[in-house]
Amino acid sequence: MAKVVTLAHYYTHPEIQQMADKVGDSLELSLYAKECGADVIVFAGVRFMAETAKILNPGAKVILPDSGSTCSLVTQTDVVALKKWREEHPDYVHVSYINSSAEHKALSDWICTSRNVDDLIASIYAEGKKVIFSPDRNMGAYLNFQYGYDMPLWSAVCEVHDKFNQAALDEAFAAVSTAKYLIAHPESPLPVLQQADYVGSTSGMLNWIKTFDKEPDATIFVATEDGILYNMHQARPDLNIQQAPIYAGCQCNSCPYMKMNTIAAVERAQRGEGGIEIDYLTPELMDAARLPIERMLDFSKRYYQ
CATH class of the missing domain: 3.40.50.10800 (NadA-like)
Structure with a gap:
């Protein structure tokens, strides 16, 4: 009998989290996806997360409950322009936030999450290397401010x-x-x-x-x-x-893409009757994207365990 594992990000509805075998942030779910030994992974999150699970588990069937669950950091990034931008900085290490497409990851030297980005980039600078950072402009601007870096930044933001x-x-x-x-x-x-x-x-x-x-x-x-x-x-x-409010009187800031993970959508995906299967990534693309992800996971295991 196939082993079906359901993963849910913290930003999904509480009732979705209660349906999951594992709830966590991007780093926790990436590690769990790699190690859980599932035949089928139902990923209640957004598309880049499901793609990451597939890249780490190419033999598993990975299902995203709603095909519209994307991320503004992905949609705001033109991969062709990103490739050109990287080529304009040949002497730099390209660190990309995990909130990125498989094609984006394949153009990266390292992947980071919000939990390990400070330590990972510090370790690269400690080796005397320079960094370009994508896709999140706000995160990169904070790192430049906090640590005195001068990283060139890609210009995309999380709309939430x-x-x-x-x-x-x-x-x-x-x-x-x-x-x-x-x-x-x-x-x-x-x-x-x-x-x-x-x-x-x-x-x-x-x-x-x-x-x-x-x-x-x-x-x-x-x-x-x-x-x-x-x-x-x-x-x-x-x-x-x-x-925190987003403007006077409003304390309501939900990710519309995460909230597409409804009970009905997740249940259909668990039964194999709905959602979108992440079956469109070529082996070559997955191999290229897996390398910087594996670097990040190995770094996290050494640094945090």
Whole structure:
């Protein structure tokens, strides 16, 4: 009997997470996909995640529940232009965020996630090498600011995180009389990240919430997709956790692509009756894209385990 494994990202609906064998961020799900030994992987996330699972498990059948589940970082990147941009920087190491297409990954030297990007790029600079970074402009701008790098950056953004802004945060902060904190995902704009008490990956922010031991009446604003707030409230129901506003009065910022993973769509995919199979990647493309992913996974195992 075929082993069917369902993976779900933190940004999916809570009921989808409850249907999954594994819930996590991009790095956790990438590692799990490689090691789970599944015959069929139903990936409740977005297309680049399902492609990554297929690249790491070429013998498995990988199904994305909804074919429309894409990512603005992918749709905003012209791979032909990206190839030309890389060729214009022949002496640079090309580090690409995992939120990218298989074709994009194949043009990369390293893949990173929001959890390991700081350490990975620091290790490359420690070897005396220079880096170009794609596709997330906001993440790259934060790294340049935080560490004094001068990385040339590709210009794409996450349409969800890019909506957070300093003016709305200032107004929200002014309305709170008790202690307040801001934690933010590095896909957010630089002025938001400069204001944050913690900047990190989805799992990093969740762990920050789990270990929060300061003022019990503090208000904690979270600048990322709203799906993770479910996990945060589950972990710490005693805390006042709110999504950061994207403009005055609005605390509602969902990824429309993640939310395409409905119960019905996931159930059909689990039965093999729906969704889109990731069967269009050629062996040559998967081999080229797998190399920088494997480098990242090996780095993460050495660095974090």
